[in-house]
Amino acid sequence: MLLHAETTGAGPEAVVLLHGMTGSAESWWRITGLLADRGVRVAALDLPGHGRSPRCPTMTVLDAAASVAQTLDTLGVRPTVTLGHSFGGLLLAAAVATGRFDPGFAVYVDAPFATRGGHDRTEAQAEYVAERDSRTMDRLRADKPHYGERDCQVEALAASRFDPATAAAIAAGPGGSWPPRPGSVVVRADPSHYVDDETAAALASSGVKVRSIPGAAHSVWYSHFDAFVAALPEVFDR
Template sequence: MLLNALESGYGDRTIVLLHGLMGSAESWWRIAPLLAGQDYRVIALDLPGHGHSPRDAEGTVESAAAAVVETLQQLSPGQHITAIGHSYGGTVLAAAADRLPLERAVYADTTCAFTGGADRQALAAQYAEGRERRRDPAWLMASRPYYSARDAAVEAHAADRFDPVTAASISSGDDVAYLPAPGSILVRAVPSSYVTDDDARRFAAQGVDVRSVAGAAHTIWYSHFDEFVASLPEVFQV
């Protein structure tokens, strides 16, 4: 499966951006132009069931990872890449990492793991209900006061194109757990609803460089853009 990509920049270095669940490639709307202006070729992908990428009623993390690998083999064959994966996108990145020519992997507020075994039909209904709420930019801004008007518009647009059945399929299979390779970077919000202190210590013990952004929301760059950028001097030229 080939995924839809938003490409920008013409640098010698390639960076790949993987959004979280219910987001899209447009979720990086503020990050991508910054990187493109720093001599990166930026490839932001819509994961399966998101944005303009194909839906997959039998999708898994592994099939999403395979789609990422296949797409990048088409778009950047043989090129070493830096990749940033947020939340679910981080889990997909961890699943694909050993098949990608990675120079650096960055995981944003994710443990690269979740519990499977959900009731597919019931979960699809829950995702459909959540999609309806998120289609309203006003609701997004009321529930997430740190959103700018552009953030809300982008995420409402993502909700319009989000497929609940694909998302439900991903969580109805087996439990999922990946461990980022030593030398990877994890940037987490503190406090985080996703990455506990124990998780952070476990990752650090395995050689993952754990960094924190105090007070940030789950989508760190929406609430704390400057702090997120500053936490990754290896990626952003700051």
């Protein structure tokens, strides 16, 4: 499966951005603008079942990870840096662990590294439908006080394009665990649902650099943009 990509900027280095569940390539709009202004080529992908990318009722985590690698290969993008947020981070970890993809410098933003799989497809799809339908402009304004107006517009549009059937297929499919490689960086909200203190300590002991941003939302760069940028000099101060 080839995915829709939003590319911007030009330069000798390339950064790839993988969004979270119900998001889209445009979820990174602040990041893409900053990197492009600094002379970096940026490729932000719409993941399977999101944005303008294809839908698939039999999609699995490894299928989705392979689609990321295939798309970037087709585009001729050899990343210097890859950032994956939440679900995008899971796909990044799976693509790297299975040898499908060389991410360059890998950054995982508040991401899980395992999924148990085997969820009831009907129940999962109903939950994703409810999640999609809850992400209206009015609800986002009320529930996400750290979002600006453009943030709300971007995320409401992304939700309207999100395909619950593709997400439910992934949830119902096989699970797995794909730990990040030593030398990778994890940026987490603190507290974090996906990277709690015990997980952070285990990652650090394995050679992964863990950087915490107290009080940040799950989409860290939305709520704490300056702190997020400051936490990643390898990305933003190259």
